[in-house]
Amino acid sequence: MPEKTTVYKDFIEDTLKEYPEKSKKERAKHIAIIEPGDTSCSVKSNKKSLPGVMTIRGCAYAGSKGVVWGPVKDMVHISHGPVGCGQYSWGTRRNYYNGITGINSFGMMQITSDFQEKDIVFGGDKKLSKIIDELEEMFPLSKGISIQSECPIGLIGDDIEAVARKKSEEIKKTIIPVRCEGFRGVSQSLGHHIANDALRDWVYEKDVKGADVEDSKYNVALMGDYNIGGDAWSSRKILEDMGLKVISQSTGDSTLSELANIKKAKLVLLHCYRSMNYVARYLEEKFQVPWLEFNFFGPTQIFQSMRKIAEHFDEKIKERTEYLINEVYGPKLQKITDKYFPKIKGKKVVLYVGGLRPRHIIPAFQDLGAEVIMTGYEFAHNDDYQRTLEYLNDTTIIVDDMTEYELEKTIKKLKPDLFGSGIKEKYQVQKSGVPFRQMHSWDYSGPYHGIDGYEIFAKDVDMAINGYIWKKITPPWEKGA
Amino acid sequence: MKGCEGICNITMFNEESYKTLFNNKKNYEDGHDDKKVKSVLEYTKTKEYMEKNFSREAVVINPLKACQPLGAFYAAIGFENTLPYLHGSQGCAAYFRSHFSRHFKEPFPAVSDSMTEDAAVFGGHKNIYEGLKNSYKLYKPEIIGMCTSCMAEVIGDDISSFVNNAKSQGDIPKDVDVVTAHTPSFVGSHITGYDNMLYEFIKYFGDELSAKHEKINVFLGFDTYVGDFTEIKRIFSLFGVEYTIISDPSEMLNSPADGNYKMFRGGTKIEELKKAPGAKGAIFLQTYSMSKTIQHVKNQWGQVARIINPIGLKGFDDLLVAISELTGKEIPEELKSERGKFVDAITDSYYHVYGKRFAVTGDPDIAYGLTRFILELGGEPVHILVTNANKKFTKEMNKLLEEFSKEDSCKVYPEKDMWHLRSLMFVEPVDYLIGNTFTKLVARDTDTPLIRIGFPIFDRHHLHRYPVIGYQGGINLLNWIVNGILEDIDNKTKDSSNFDIVR
Numbered sequence: 001m002p003e004k005t006t007v008y009k010d011f012i013e014d015t016l017k018e019y020p021e022k023s024k025k026e027r028a029k030h031i032a033i034i035e036p037g038d039t040s041c042s043v044k045s046n047k048k049s050l051p052g053v054m055t056i057r058g059c060a061y062a063g064s065k066g067v068v069w070g071p072v073k074d075m076v077h078i079s080h081g082p083v084g085c086g087q088y089s090w091g092t093r094r095n096y097y098n099g100i101t102g103i104n105s106f107g108m109m110q111i112t113s114d115f116q117e118k119d120i121v122f123g124g125d126k127k128l129s130k131i132i133d134e135l136e137e138m139f140p141l142s143k144g145i146s147i148q149s150e151c152p153i154g155l156i157g158d159d160i161e162a163v164a165r166k167k168s169e170e171i172k173k174t175i176i177p178v179r180c181e182g183f184r185g186v187s188q189s190l191g192h193h194i195a196n197d198a199l200r201d202w203v204y205e206k207d208v209k210g211a212d213v214e215d216s217k218y219n220v221a222l223m224g225d226y227n228i229g230g231d232a233w234s235s236r237k238i239l240e241d242m243g244l245k246v247i248s249q250s251t252g253d254s255t256l257s258e259l260a261n262i263k264k265a266k267l268v269l270l271h272c273y274r275s276m277n278y279v280a281r282y283l284e285e286k287f288q289v290p291w292l293e294f295n296f297f298g299p300t301q302i303f304q305s306m307r308k309i310a311e312h313f314d315e316k317i318k319e320r321t322e323y324l325i326n327e328v329y330g331p332k333l334q335k336i337t338d339k340y341f342p343k344i345k346g347k348k349v350v351l352y353v354g355g356l357r358p359r360h361i362i363p364a365f366q367d368l369g370a371e372v373i374m375t376g377y378e379f380a381h382n383d384d385y386q387r388t389l390e391y392l393n394d395t396t397i398i399v400d401d402m403t404e405y406e407l408e409k410t411i412k413k414l415k416p417d418l419f420g421s422g423i424k425e426k427y428q429v430q431k432s433g434v435p436f437r438q439m440h441s442w443d444y445s446g447p448y449h450g451i452d453g454y455e456i457f458a459k460d461v462d463m464a465i466n467g468y469i470w471k472k473i474t475p476p477w478e479k480g481a
Numbered sequence: 482m483k484g485c486e487g488i489c490n491i492t493m494f495n496e497e498s499y500k501t502l503f504n505n506k507k508n509y510e511d512g513h514d515d516k517k518v519k520s521v522l523e524y525t526k527t528k529e530y531m532e533k534n535f536s537r538e539a540v541v542i543n544p545l546k547a548c549q550p551l552g553a554f555y556a557a558i559g560f561e562n563t564l565p566y567l568h569g570s571q572g573c574a575a576y577f578r579s580h581f582s583r584h585f586k587e588p589f590p591a592v593s594d595s596m597t598e599d600a601a602v603f604g605g606h607k608n609i610y611e612g613l614k615n616s617y618k619l620y621k622p623e624i625i626g627m628c629t630s631c632m633a634e635v636i637g638d639d640i641s642s643f644v645n646n647a648k649s650q651g652d653i654p655k656d657v658d659v660v661t662a663h664t665p666s667f668v669g670s671h672i673t674g675y676d677n678m679l680y681e682f683i684k685y686f687g688d689e690l691s692a693k694h695e696k697i698n699v700f701l702g703f704d705t706y707v708g709d710f711t712e713i714k715r716i717f718s719l720f721g722v723e724y725t726i727i728s729d730p731s732e733m734l735n736s737p738a739d740g741n742y743k744m745f746r747g748g749t750k751i752e753e754l755k756k757a758p759g760a761k762g763a764i765f766l767q768t769y770s771m772s773k774t775i776q777h778v779k780n781q782w783g784q785v786a787r788i789i790n791p792i793g794l795k796g797f798d799d800l801l802v803a804i805s806e807l808t809g810k811e812i813p814e815e816l817k818s819e820r821g822k823f824v825d826a827i828t829d830s831y832y833h834v835y836g837k838r839f840a841v842t843g844d845p846d847i848a849y850g851l852t853r854f855i856l857e858l859g860g861e862p863v864h865i866l867v868t869n870a871n872k873k874f875t876k877e878m879n880k881l882l883e884e885f886s887k888e889d890s891c892k893v894y895p896e897k898d899m900w901h902l903r904s905l906m907f908v909e910p911v912d913y914l915i916g917n918t919f920t921k922l923v924a925r926d927t928d929t930p931l932i933r934i935g936f937p938i939f940d941r942h943h944l945h946r947y948p949v950i951g952y953q954g955g956i957n958l959l960n961w962i963v964n965g966i967l968e969d970i971d972n973k974t975k976d977s978s979n980f981d982i983v984r
């Protein structure tokens with residue numbers, strides 16, 4: 001057995017040791033070592049989190065309101081239920097948009113039905129109707145409304161669909177009821193799915209019309225990019241440079257019209273597979289729009305993806321793409337790599353993120369010379385793990401639904417040079433003396449996608465790993481300092 | 482930015498390449514034309530819109546309050562080796578933890594028992610059994626502070642009997658203390674949840690009347706300024722008075738980066754809490770966040786309880802007098818001198834505050850204290866907007882305004898949200914706004930400088946490390962307010978002759 005494998009095996013054994021017997025068995029199925037050349041991944045996923053273990057996961061509401069629907073900027077999204085859920089997810093995701101908040105865009109707002117006891121006892125449907133009337137008065141320019149259900153809604157038997165239907169006719173706007181109560185499913189993931197289904201049923205099946213778009217063989221839709229720190233914009237730049245027409249962007253900085261128009265694209269470019277593959281598949285089946293997964297993270301993947309996309313178009317686009325790669329982007333990104341590679345080379349990175357980034361970012365780290373020794377997903381499914389394999393070229397630990405306990409063990413045993421995860425994990429890791437980057441929000445930086453993004457990413461990784469302060473965690477009076 | 486080498490992600494979206502991209506994207510957005518947008522924008526600034534806005538009965542837009550279990554977590558984490566535990570969906574717990582971490586820039590360890598659809602149908606007892614077993618084994622807390630999410634409340638889980646079952650079937654040892662509090666989110670706000678959990682703790686551990694002793698119990702309430710805990714400790718030691726702070730998260734939420742992460746740090750010792758009923762008296766530094774707790778301490782413990790708001794000059798005086806009266810000790814010279822220094826600082830600065838118009842927002846206790854301090858400085862707190870206010874609060878605030886003869890010029894807005902405030906600030910503008918990070922949205926819309934005080938503050942660092950009460954706290958508040966104003970004056974005069982060197 002190669003040395004790495006032994007070390008990792010010990011690590012896993014040691015980590016699981018403390019769990020009660022039953023939980024230990026369960027957790028063991030969610031951690032595995034992948035060797036180069038492995039063709040299947042045995043990690044169990046999309047299963048209930050164990051109670052009491054301090055899972056890092058969120059809920060379906062977070063997956064729908066937080067991830068998929070929330071960024072649709074010209075609609076008002078009601079956090080339907082008590083005040084909390086909407087309050088905690090207010091403006092913290094960094095899905096950028098252009099527009100005037102509260103006038104023609106409603107992104108950074110917390111609009112809630114603020115349920116009181118009487119709403120729980122007598123039901124909230126009447127209140128919901130009234131809310132919709134009041135929203136019309138307050139926000140006349142909104143293009144539609146979505147109702148994002150919180151836990152109680154599904155438990156008290158409210159009929160939000162009926163309210164949506166009735167009010168939609170009255171106000172002549174699209175109203176989308178979403179059954180994304182937090183107790184459904186096992187993570188954010190079911191929320192994505194439910195949000196996708198709502199999009200299917202209440203936008204496409206209801207034939208909501210988007211604005212007219214000039215037909216062109218170059219029309220594409222950019223899908224599943226939430227524009228964290230401006231990611232989608234930076235990606236869009238590449239596509240436009242290639243000569244493509246991005247007629248729709250979803251859901252970061254998107255509009256209802258853009259959602260409705262996805263089906264008019266000649267090709268759907270899917271960034272976050274986990275959170276929007278359901279709609280992509282549906283559109284393919286129903287409207288015969290093909291879709292393609294791509295990755296604009298770091299030079300290797302950007303160029304590979306650009307070529308993959310160009311394959312779907314004519315010579316003009318292909319030539320342009322080659323020109324960009326060889327003459328423009330290539331030299332530009334090479335300069336960045338040359339600058340940062342020596343400072344990042346050989347550094348060990350551990351990732352634990354959502355449903356896409358744990359694999360998508362790996363090559364970007366490799367471009368900079370770092371090595372991802374462990375990666376894990378909060379809410380991935382089997383197909384995500386399968387897709388991860390092609391990204392790995394060395395022995396790697398894979399973990400599903402990591403607990404804070406396992407995180408602590410990881411830091412102690414594997415001593416990474418950089419840990420990439422979320423806000424809840426950040427300070428525990430830093431106090432342990434390990435540099436950290438939030439890889440959901442880009443740690444208040446970004447964009448990380450695209451050409452512009454790579455430069456910022458490289459700079460941030462260097463800054464995190466090579467910050468002077470990390471050498472000073474141990475005081476001079478302690479041994480080994 | 483000048484410090485940016487290469488691409489600069491602070492200014493990049495203002496660059497030509499992005500502007501072109503945005504304009505191009507607009508063609509596909511199907512947005513309203515600029516003229517229409519402009520006219521609606523102007524309309525939302527009018528009195529007519531404000532009237533409609535204030536007649537809202539159902540929808541709440543940008544409220545300044547959170548839900549009960551968040552507060553319950555905060556109360557629980559203030560006790561030694563205590564693990565906050567949410568009986569309910571895991572999403573809520575993830576949100577509470579993120580919320581606290583974004584504010585304190587600290588880890589906030591807490592678990593949930595991940596209730597899902599089947600628990601909604603069959604009840605959450607199994608989640609409690611397994612949740613207690615796992616969390617106890619992995620994290621080894623001495624105490625578990627359990628509260629409930631909406632879900633558990635709606636289905637009506639009987640958490641204390643589930644906990645008893647868990648113990649009798651051996652999921653956790655019988656002697657592990659599990660304090661349970663019901664915290665329905667559809668009642669009250671995070672401060673209600675704080676009260677509920679705190680109340681359950683003092684009932685659980687302090688129910689037997691212990692031997693009488695000379696200590697004073699100190700309750701800071703839902704106070705997110707960790708510096709306040711330090712300041713209170715300093716003041717009591719200057720008095721030479723022994724005290725017990727009941728729920729003290731200050732070590733937990735201000736811990737060193739030394740390479741050794743510890744899950745639990747500091748907190749009120751349970752031994753101390755058990756002795757708390759025998760104390761000589763109690764001082765409460767908040768009232769709205771502790772009404773149930775206060776009643777219990779007064780009635781069940783039979784303690785002389787002094788309830789004061791320690792913010793500002795009157796707050797400092799009241800605090801010193803209360804300690805002195807409760808203990809029979811003289812106010813120490815050093816504190817007398819600090820009081821004088823505080824007054825001195827105010828005399829240096831209040832000219833810049835006098836007559837300035839403020840909008841004050843926040844949780845009831847801090848909003849009350851800040852309003853009073855603004856009044857002490859001669860400012861005009863014309864809009865006092867508190868989403869989670871009750872009738873008592875409104876009454877007390879009105880009384881305060883009367884004391885300063887401001888009842889005609891200043892007004893309290895209980896149970897209102899920031900969308901109301903936006904209208905108010907357009908129709909009846911103010912010079913400065915005081916509030917948490919969320920209020921930066923209305924500050925931007927109305928072009929009003931924001932002085933950040935309150936919770937949560939996500940977009941500035943370290944403010945929570947400072948105190949806002951006592952002498953040190955008084956100086957800090959004065960610093961933030963006065964220098965906030967001076968900064969603004971510099972901004973406003975930077976192109977004119979009154980860009981003064983001395984202010």
Ligand code: SF4
Nearest residue numbers: 082084085548573631
């Ligand atoms: S579901 Fe209820 S308890 Fe959970 S965050 Fe939302 S309001 Fe709070």
Ligand code: SF4
Nearest residue numbers: 067272354355356357
């Ligand atoms: S990129 Fe990751 S974190 Fe973002 S929405 Fe997709 S799965 Fe979630």
